[in-house]
Amino acid sequence: MSAAEKPAYPQPVLNRKAGGRLLTDTRYWPTELWKSPWSLPRYRAGALWLAGIIIGLLAIGAGVGELARWGEKLLALLNRSGLPPAAVAWAWVLIKLGCVIGVIVANGLWAVWWERKISAHIQSRVGPMYAGGFHGWAQTLLDTVKLLLKEDVTPAAADQVMHTLAPVVAIAPCVMAFAPVLFGTELAAAKLDVGVLYIFAFAGISVIGVVMAGWASGNKYSLLGGLRAAAQIVSYELPRGFSVVPVLMFAGSLDLAVIDAAQAGYWFGFLPRWFVFYPVVGQLAFLFFLIASVAETNRTPFDIPEAESELVAGFHTEFSGMKWSLFFLMEYGYVLLSSFLLAVFFLGGGAAPLPWLVGIPSWIWMTGKAMLMMFVFLWFRWTFPRLRVDQLMDFNWKFLLPWSFANIAFAGILLFLMQRGWGLR
Amino acid sequence: MLETIAFYSMAAVAVAGALLVVTLRNTVHSALALGLSLAGVAGVFACLSADFLFAAQLLIYVGGIAILIVFVVMLLGRTTDLHNRQVNELWGAALLVCAITGAGLWRLTSFFGAGTGDTPHAAQTRAIGLLMLGEYAVPFELISLVLLAALLGAVFFSRKEI
Numbered sequence: 001m002s003a004a005e006k007p008a009y010p011q012p013v014l015n016r017k018a019g020g021r022l023l024t025d026t027r028y029w030p031t032e033l034w035k036s037p038w039s040l041p042r043y044r045a046g047a048l049w050l051a052g053i054i055i056g057l058l059a060i061g062a063g064v065g066e067l068a069r070w071g072e073k074l075l076a077l078l079n080r081s082g083l084p085p086a087a088v089a090w091a092w093v094l095i096k097l098g099c100v101i102g103v104i105v106a107n108g109l110w111a112v113w114w115e116r117k118i119s120a121h122i123q124s125r126v127g128p129m130y131a132g133g134f135h136g137w138a139q140t141l142l143d144t145v146k147l148l149l150k151e152d153v154t155p156a157a158a159d160q161v162m163h164t165l166a167p168v169v170a171i172a173p174c175v176m177a178f179a180p181v182l183f184g185t186e187l188a189a190a191k192l193d194v195g196v197l198y199i200f201a202f203a204g205i206s207v208i209g210v211v212m213a214g215w216a217s218g219n220k221y222s223l224l225g226g227l228r229a230a231a232q233i234v235s236y237e238l239p240r241g242f243s244v245v246p247v248l249m250f251a252g253s254l255d256l257a258v259i260d261a262a263q264a265g266y267w268f269g270f271l272p273r274w275f276v277f278y279p280v281v282g283q284l285a286f287l288f289f290l291i292a293s294v295a296e297t298n299r300t301p302f303d304i305p306e307a308e309s310e311l312v313a314g315f316h317t318e319f320s321g322m323k324w325s326l327f328f329l330m331e332y333g334y335v336l337l338s339s340f341l342l343a344v345f346f347l348g349g350g351a352a353p354l355p356w357l358v359g360i361p362s363w364i365w366m367t368g369k370a371m372l373m374m375f376v377f378l379w380f381r382w383t384f385p386r387l388r389v390d391q392l393m394d395f396n397w398k399f400l401l402p403w404s405f406a407n408i409a410f411a412g413i414l415l416f417l418m419q420r421g422w423g424l425r
Numbered sequence: 426m427l428e429t430i431a432f433y434s435m436a437a438v439a440v441a442g443a444l445l446v447v448t449l450r451n452t453v454h455s456a457l458a459l460g461l462s463l464a465g466v467a468g469v470f471a472c473l474s475a476d477f478l479f480a481a482q483l484l485i486y487v488g489g490i491a492i493l494i495v496f497v498v499m500l501l502g503r504t505t506d507l508h509n510r511q512v513n514e515l516w517g518a519a520l521l522v523c524a525i526t527g528a529g530l531w532r533l534t535s536f537f538g539a540g541t542g543d544t545p546h547a548a549q550t551r552a553i554g555l556l557m558l559g560e561y562a563v564p565f566e567l568i569s570l571v572l573l574a575a576l577l578g579a580v581f582f583s584r585k586e587i
Contacts, residue, residue, distance in 0.1 A: 086427050162454075193548035197480035204488025208460055211495050215453055223499065230496045234489060254550055 096189040100178045104333045111332040112140045115378045122382040150321035157218030158318065166216055167319070167326035170209025174333040177202035181340050182256050184363025185350035195256040196248065200241055203296065203337065206330060207233040210298075210305065210315050213327070217318035225314025229305035232392060233296060239400040240292035246285045246411030247275050247345045260349035270355065274348035281411045286346045288404050290373075293338035294380055295396070297331055301384035304392055335377050336370070343369035432472040439465030450510055456498045460491030477550045 074095070078088045113128065117135070120127030132138025154163050180195035182188045192198050207230055214226015248254060251262040265273045276282045295302040306314030316327045343349060347369045350362025387395065442462025449455045467482040557565050 089427070162457075192476065193550050194476045194480045197477070197484060201480045201483035201488060204484060204492075205464075207488070207492055208457070208495070211492065211499070212457065215499055227496060227499060230492050234492055234496075237488065255548075 435468030
């Protein structure tokens with residue numbers, strides 16, 4: 001852009017220098033970049049940036065994936081170190097717990113930034129642009145620092161102990177629910193025979209924290225938000241659980257590793273045997289699980305518990321600082337959990353989508369599919385209007401639940417046909 | 426050793442939660458303590474290598490029933506619920522009932538159980554499923570019939586006259 005094209009409106013004043021010049025001299029307001037987004041140089045630069053980001057992410061991922069391979073060596077080292085076996089077991093559990101918490105926290109930073117970018121682009125804005133330099137990548141880091149420095153306000157009408165305890169009760173089950181989650185084939189913190197049930201069980205406990213928060217705030221809006229959360233989550237847990245039953249029937253196990261392994265291989269040499277490709281049953285189950293998962297995470301179009309046009313901010317109206325952000329860490333933690341579950345249950349987990357891509361490690365596929373599903377979650381939030389409370393309940397009890405039951409029957413028919421050799425197997 | 430410590434701490438959580446349910450004055454606190462107690466029972470199941478029972482207990486009791494109870498308490502609660510005592514003066518009778526029940530349970534468990542932590546960990550979900558839909562299919566279906574009747578009854582009694 002030449003000086004002649006400079007816009008007439010005043011330039012933003014950045015309190016920062018680059019190479020002796022004020023950045024405002026060389027930079028334009030970011031929306032200027034979007035004046036003609038499809039111009040060829042802009043397009044080339046964007047493609048290059050995108051390629052760079054993908055290569056960078058793959059490099060980081062490769063590092064993490066290789067580190068995971070060292071886990072067994074680390075365990076062997078711990079076993080040889082002469083510590084008592086109980087201490088080794090504890091240390092090993094703590095290491096794995098640290099890894100999982102790291103994933104959840106890093107996901108919070110990443111998902112909030114991504115959500116802000118996606119929402120901005122959906123609404124023809126640009127989102128965070130300045131913090132950190134490249135497209136505001138450091139925005140959420142700085143936000144976290146801000147939240148840590150904020151005053152922690154407890155209202156006078158609040159129940160002090162429960163007000164403090166509520167975020168803890170909300171976030172702890174979220175961390176525990178990640179124990180059997182597969183981050184790649186055979187790459188999980190714990191191998192559980194009842195993995196699926198375990199995840200659903202812990203994911204259901206968090207709502208107690210939400211209800212506690214709503215009640216303990218001593219605020220009517222908060223209480224209404226908490227009650228709505230309880231009603232909604234308990235209701236949507238049913239179709240969420242039942243929509244997975246066809247997958248469990250096909251795989252014959254509650255173990256996530258077995259479900260993952262059951263989707264290996266290809267039909268006709270190219271169509272992967274993922275459960276989402278099972279005729280009718282797979283697509284219905286996928287859709288039901290996706291909808292119920294969005295409802296479970298309290299996100300639009302199901303954000304009745306925190307409907308800001310009705311309830312201020314619902315159950316977390318009276319929370320501030322890090323207590324407030326723990327609720328959001330929980331929300332994004334459950335988005336990540338649902339994304340990984342969608343990837344494992346329906347999108348083949350660590351299996352490659354095409355036969356000639358088998359060489360690429362499983363955790364790249366798993367994380368890629370989970371991120372794709374996460375994008376769908378964020379996309380949903382910024383494109384759909386909110387449902388009303390009664391519509392929400394009607395939709396669940398009169399549509400989702402009966403059809404997820406019917407889907408189990410369809411799955412039975414399909415299994416019967418497949419065992420008779422009439423199907424694709 | 427570790428299993429024994431885990432077992433007894435989980436049992437302590439269950440008992441302490443149950444005691445809190447009856448001694449706390451605030452009904453909302455009591456309802457939450459009930460959830461804690463049920464979670465403690467789930468922990469006991471986990472320590473006894475009953476994976477499926479552990480997950481089912483958490484899913485149904487903590488994630489479902491405890492939340493419904495909290496929901497009802499919050500929705501119907503009066504201000505007096507927040508500070509009225511929930512116990513009366515009949516400590517002696519209560520202790521007697523508890524002692525007799527405890528003695529009976531002790532007799533039962535000492536007849537069946539040999540101790541804690543000696544159950545080998547093995548995957549039993551499949552076996553439970555096969556039993557439920559095979560050998561015990563009739564009782565299983567009967568229980569679901571009872572539940573269905575309860576469900577219909579609840580809908581019938583709570584509906585509005587049109």
